[in-house]
Amino acid sequence: MTSLHNADQDRVASVSLLRAGADPMEFARALGGSFERYGFAIVADHGIDAALIARADAAARAFFALPEEVKRRYHVPGTGGARGYTPFGVETAKDAVQSDLKEFWHVGRELPAGHRFAEYMQPNLWPTEVADFRETQLALFDAFDATGRKLLSAIARYLGLAPDWFDDTVADGNSVLRLLHYPPVSADAPGIRAGAHEDINTITLLLGAEEAGLELLDRDGRWLAVAPNEGELVVNVGDMLQRLTNNMLRSTTHRVRNPPPERRGFSRYSMPFFLHFRPDFLIETLPGCTGEGRPDLYPEPITAHDYLMQRLREIKLL
Template identity: 70%
Template sequence: MNDTLSSVSLAKADVNPEIFAEEIGRSFEDWGFAIVSDHGISDELIGRAEQMSRAFFALSEETKRAYHIAGDGGARGYTPFGTEVAKDATLHDLKEFWHIGRELPAGHAFESFMSPNIWPAELPEFREVYTEMFAAFDKAGGRILEAIARYLKLSPDFFEETVQDGNSVMRLIHYPPVPEDSPAVRAAAHEDINTITLLIGAEEAGLELLDKQGNWRSVSPKSGELAVNIGDMLQRLTNNRLPSTTHRVVNPAPERRGHSRYSMPFFLHFRPDYLIETLPDCVDNSHPNLYPEPITAHDYLLERLREIGLA
């Protein structure tokens, strides 16, 4: 196992896909995380998306709350500060966020699984920017899944159908300044529900992962790099070979407590009807099947959303 979480270049996948697959796959198996550079999402687009996120969260509380859809589990639109709580945690996370999902054509088979997006009228360019950003995240995620398939000795296109029109969600997060006496943290220790998560590096530090020795380690992508981690669905599919690592966002040092933190994770999901059934090659005498009961991606998602207070 490598002692550090080093950066891997997605551009290498175009030159030698097998070497890239080995590098990123080993990082995922060791850490549940990888840092990815040269991922194809332009700095210009990232800059526009980050600027638009700041503009939205700067709107008045009354304006933002007008886009909160009660009973929708936060699937689309605005989720106010103090709503989400990590599984088994007792205090709410110190964040507010906005969700953007996949745009489906009318009459699509998955319409009943995915709510339509809503868009803030106060920011006319919001829809254009994040529709472009969603597509860029989706493309980068597909390339990383191809490398994971190669690492697992599957067909390189194995994941294409599993995530086609999947229930992926882009989340814009604002962590406001933290009071000195706050008993809560920006995001309590948790694992992600989905297949893989792609996160554009935040200006403010705070992201940490829990390594296999039980130590918290900082995850610090450089500007423009992605932090990518395995979610529970892929952990389940691979019988824990690729671990969904516990991570958190800790409060800043005293001198930075007056600063907001913004981040933009993309939660890439399997399609709702995909049956998550342990891969046969991930089961042997030393690794018995930990998940003998298959479950659809949609049912698993609902199960987990209830645990964190969003459904």
């Protein structure tokens, strides 16, 4: 398995998370190098239980198969789609005219009563029509959260920080598990299921990208397919981490194209986990990411919550 992308090849590297235990620094270099080059990496042996993934996927499919009027009972307008259901054709990529061809469900962090971040995180909604939906999706949320911390530890090493540097920054972070459904498209549908965009958050962990369509915009202006093997995890840098690292780690534009004609009658399902900083974390350029020839591009710090609100307005979820 290749740990670093060869500059002569046009594909994102796949690296095994098992190597983080055997040689943490080598894994950090592989992951960080792919992030610097592409903003993306593919992670094998990520440790999220395959049986749990299958249960979560089945529960998501069962929900999306419900009648439209039933699904819309769980849509809460004016909340930015933070929890529950967002119907087809609502989310729109920044600066895009055409809305994305998708519907989705959001699961957030469960907070105890009186938690200091309760004002920033709404309570979850749960569909009563799908058995074990709550238990399964919360278990997947926790598994994503744990794997994300391992990846952040490697990113910290790559940046020359202590391996636990990110632990406090994401403690009780406003992370979101998104259950995504792209319905079948007609032969004359527009060519994009999800318009070109960058992710807002710290890092994104994505399962279910084996169905073709995910592409990143490379730095030479070409669209490259992101093609993980079955069960592998696609990971990409979000705008918050890009800002923190003064663009050292790239938040890369990406999109989901419509499938070829022979696959247009099939739905596409995926489960991205948007790992966020805690709401009050101040995103301020890391000192080690500035210097001669690398001026600070973000001299004004901003809290993670304020940045999130700013971006949600841009993509018309607020």
